[in-house]
Amino acid sequence: MDSQEKQLRQDLAAAYRLAAMLGWEDTLYTHFSARLPGSGEPRFLINPFGLMFDEVTASNLIVVDANGEIISGDAKYNPAGFTIHSAVHMAREDAHCVIHTHTLAGMAVAACEKGLLNLNQISAEFHNQVGYHDYEGVAFNLEERSRIQASLGNNMALILRNHGLLSVGETVADAFQVMFYLNKACEIQLAAGQMAGLSDIHVIPAKLADYVSGQFKKVAHERHIVWQAWLRKLERLDPSYKD
Known part of the structure; x- marks a missing residue:
């Protein structure tokens, strides 16, 4: 294992541990993945099924190719995680990194007709930087991949209707921060809806939202x-993610 893969493994494992700390986990489900550099055909790191997020370490991540074959x-x-991430x-x-x-x-x-509001x-x-993908059931069908790709387009995030959230980034850092604030935006919308009702929410005008996005x-x-x-925070709490 070269130093670049080692660092990528540690970063991805750190993302899992931080997600557990933030309460993003769904028992054994949902996944974060990172594409291995210089692999030609996509090969990516993903969590082994059966582990909670706080059990993921750099060394127990597995490598899967685009055909679903386990490389290591x-x-x-x-x-279902393979379908979406691949x-x-x-x-x-x-x-290079995908977080779901x-x-x-x-x-x-994701259950709201109008999706994410400004x-x-x-x-x-996230104004004009989030795609939407209609729900097709649990993602076992590999034919759905082309439709996921079309729904995401060049956006930095995807809202999977009636399902959940997805973020992408050139690094684990990018994808994690995009997800952190996408989820925060959803928390704001959930809280505002509970206080005022969605019909009484003040929305930022599209032109201004476009300026802020820039x-x-x-x-x-x-x-x-x-x-x-x-x-640094994770290092203080539990550095075992690097093992």
């Missing part, structure tokens, strides 16, 4: 600064 690791993967890795060269969650707020917004500057970051693009590099802060 002595555990199986979740077929679809993105196959279609997007820049999507089933959080309460994310699933609530309710806050956090929400506005402002966030200019500071996207700060995701890596925040990621280092997350890693």
Whole structure:
């Protein structure tokens, strides 16, 4: 294993541990994946099925190719997770990391007809940068991959209707921060709806939301600064993710 793969494994394992800390886990389900560099045909790291997020370590991540064959690791993967993650890795060269969650707020917004609303500057970051994919049942059908790819397009996130959230990034840091704030935007919408009702919510105008989204693009590099802060926090709490 070269140093680049070792670092990628540690970063992905860290993302799992942080997600557990933030309450994003859904027992054994949902997955984070990272594409291995220089692998030609997509090969990616993903969690072995059967482990909770706080049990994932750098060494127990498995490697799977686009055909579903396990390249390394002595555990199986979740077929539905493979369908979704392989679809993105196959279609997007820049999507080195893919994060998929089933959080309460994310699933609530995924069930809303209008999807994510521009309710806050956090929400506005995602204006015209989120795709939507209609629910087709549990993602066991590999034919759905082409439709997932079309729904995601060039966006940095995807709302899987009646299902959950998905984020992509060139690094684990990017995908994790996108998911953190996408989920936060959903939490804001859930709270606002409970307080005012969706019909009485004040929405940021589209033109202003577009401006705010552009402002966030200019500071996207700060995701890596925040990621280092997350890693320091995790190091203080439990550094065993690196094992």
